[in-house]
Amino acid sequence: MADWVLIPCLKALFADFDRIAPSRDHASDGSIGDAAHQHEVSDHNPDETGSVPIHDADHINEVHAIDVDDDLRESDLTMEKCVQFLLARCRSGAEKRLRYIIYNRRIWSASSGWVQKTYTGSSPHTEHAHFSASYATNLEASTASWHLEDIPVALTAADKTWITNTIAAQTKAAIDSRLGEIAKEVLVDYRIAGTTTPGSTYQRNLSELTGDVWSAAMRGTTKGGDPLPPEGVYAQILEDLAILTAKVDALNKQ
Incomplete structure (x- = not known):
């Protein structure tokens, strides 16, 4: 043919x-x-x-x-x-x-x-x-x-699992991103007890307070360059982190 x-x-x-x-x-x-x-x-x-x-x-x-x-x-x-x-x-x-x-x-x-x-x-x-x-x-x-x-x-069982996992991953990423943005915006008046920074206080947000922890551990000074007091620096930082965390949680629920 x-x-x-x-x-x-x-x-x-x-x-x-x-x-x-x-x-x-x-x-x-x-x-x-x-x-x-x-x-x-x-x-x-x-x-x-x-x-x-x-x-x-x-x-x-x-x-x-x-x-x-x-x-x-x-x-x-x-x-x-x-x-x-x-x-x-x-x-x-x-x-x-x-x-x-x-x-x-x-x-x-x-x-x-x-x-x-x-x-x-x-x-x-x-x-x-x-x-x-x-x-x-x-x-x-x-x-x-x-x-x-x-x-x-x-939907098959595999379809449902894929959808659930995808939604969970995307939701977590969105929440992490939003919390990160909020953390940058929330400030607390802060000063490590015993330091000599001029003025009564200076402001830190969540990421900056964390930076203070690393600076203190690696350099022996605060992120702002102040010398550390003989004791109480980590307790002070943890206390301020708890205050900031509460503020972040409150804003995120609005």
């Missing part, structure tokens, strides 16, 4: 099925028809060299139908859900690229207003769903999303 191509819109439909069900079975996937199809009028036949119900305006040897394996191998995603989702879009007018769908002994077609009818063909189409597409040039060429990702499915 002469070279043929699958119309772009059905390539996109295959790709959308692969995207929502990456582990799906492909055993019953198909596009061009077998020998039996070649002897009958079918959208599975190339439209320039085979028997087809419609001839489009171009001269490209195209196939206008695909079969998609029924086994999607997803816990809460079935071919029935996919078919009903696409039918709803076709009935609403949101999707215009399909001519008819056959699945599990039923057929729905645009020509009948997408009303469900019993399908009595030789294949019951229980192992795959059949999708026949338009022969209109603009529709067969459209690779727009089929929106299968919008099909509602139940």
